[in-house]
Amino acid sequence: MMKTLTKLAGIGFALLAPGLAAANTFPLKAGDSLVGDIVTVSGIGDERPVDVARRRGLGHAELKLINPSLDLWLPGNPEEIILPMEFVLPNAPHKGIVLNVPEMRLYYFREDKKTGTTDVMTYPIGIGREGNNTPYTTTRVASKVKDPTWYPPESIRAEHAAEGDPLPVRVGPGPDNPMGTYAMRLSLPMYAIHGTNKPWGVGMRVSHGCIRLYNEHIEELFNAVPVGTPVTIVNQPYKVGLRGARIYLEAHPSLDEDQDHFNDNMTSVVKALVAMTEEGGYQVDWELARQIIQQARGVPVAIGMLKSLKEPVTMTAAASPAAKPVPITAAVMPAARPVPKSPANAAGMNLKLDAKLQGISRQK
Secondary structure: HHHHEEEHHHHHHHHHEEEEOEEEEEEEOOOOEEEEEOOOEEEOOOOOHHHHHOOOOHHHHHHHHHHHOOOOOOOOOOOOOOEEEEEOOOOOOOEEEEEEOOOOEEEEEEEEEOOOOOEEEEEEEEEEOOOOOOOEEEEEEEEEEEEOEEOHHHHHHHHHHOOOOOOOOOOHHHEEEEEEEEEEEEEOEEEEEEEOHHHOOOOEEEEEOOEOOHHEEEEEEEEHHHOOOOEEOOOOOOOEEEEOOEEEEEOOOOHHHHHHHOOOHHHHHHHHHHHHHHHHHHHHHHHHHHHHHHHHHOOOEEEEEEEOOOOOOOOOOOOOOOOOOOEEOOOOOOOOOOOOOOOHHHHHHHHHHHHOOOOOOEEO
């Protein structure tokens, strides 16, 4: 089994090697917590969408969320593909590494002490599967190792043995090592940020709790991050951010084990708004916010404005010329109520959310 997976991983590397990319890196603008832009690509030739995702620094889940009908593994897909390369930054200190587990994304805030400026490097990640959750905590990078050796814990060896795939006590550097070529061990015992020999697992829940990156990404991060760097691990499927005076909401599916806590729950959104603004200092379309949470397509959508913005904000459905603008309503939180899941209502939600895709940049 281990040899078979190694061969498959090697095929993936061979196909992707010529066009592998570094991190998506964005300068931070004072007061803003939204970076990047949504783009589209078409005519991908012999590439698979999953190859395009890797080349653009995206994981599997986020590409599928915004392109639900897309076959990620079909080469030469003729469809236009939306690349969700716009991000609301997590509600956490913009210092060191921030891991947002349900988003399956890592952010590294890099400060230039000479200029006083900060930029953010961001990467897709693979996370712990259910029952082997990546813990939510604050820790730090304790050590860095090139060509790490993996010593499988007894629990993992027992699990593999029960499946008829026994593991050795020690796995040295090489293609059979699931830690890849670089590892940054955390002060949290038994956890690390590392590469992988299974690149298809980036953007999926596949690990025993560690954080997996594409090998080209962990190499870049390894060389940029000093030992001692703080690491903050958060659970934020819903993120609220600002660009200028516009308020944006970005929603991802919550982890399966957290659905009772997050589903149709606006509490975290309200708390984020209160934390970033003065009380009552904003206007929000709460109905649109609920729809974005239910759809959870992983892209930022404008839901309101700070009261300092004088121009009205409207969202018009691009796919329907006759659609009326959606006005920003008063910033009073009405009683929570579920959005009916009828086909007609689902279509309406798609129209509103598709308004975000008006005027997007088109580039290869």
